[in-house]
Amino acid sequence: MAEKRCHYCGRLFVPDPRVGNRQKACSVACQKLRKKENNRLYRERNPGCWKNHYEDYVKPWRQKHPDYQRQWRQKRRVQPKPSPGEIQAEKLRRAIELTERTQVYLREIQAEIILKPSFRASSMFQAS
Ligand SMILES: [Zn+2]
Known part of the structure; x- marks a missing residue:
């Protein structure tokens, strides 16, 4: 170039x-x-572009959404940093949740195997 x-x-x-x-x-x-x-x-x-922007657009919008700025400020307020203990507790909570979901999934598979007599899990392992 x-x-x-x-x-x-x-x-x-x-x-x-x-x-x-x-x-x-x-x-x-x-x-x-x-x-x-x-x-x-x-x-x-x-x-003249943007001349009356505040009066024509911003003001009416703000009147229609009176709580908007208060909520925006609240959202932006700095959250206190979690302590190491809180971080650890959160990790544990997520691991438990994941384990529980895995258990449900495993039970579903187990139920499918039991409910379908035509599906023989042992057939997968049989030597031909
Ligand atoms: Zn230059």
Whole structure:
């Protein structure tokens, strides 16, 4: 891939093969400049866009969902870290749960074998 000159810092760079000739910025920092410039151009071309966004969209939505922010804050509140004992207890609980599920599964298989007289488990082990 041929080298290109960055539109933002002027350095030469090798474009990412997935972007190829369309790439205009050499780095993340220059991509951020590019994004900023695009946003500025958008605002220039679309004056009044987002002008009444809060009044027209945010405010009515918030009035319809009065508990939203309180619940969002509650969810974000930092949970206390579990102690080593609590972590161990949780691991044990999961192991017990898994064992119980395995037991149920094994009993189901056992019941199938018992209920179906035509299925002879011993036939699998018989030498022909
Ligand atoms: Zn650059």
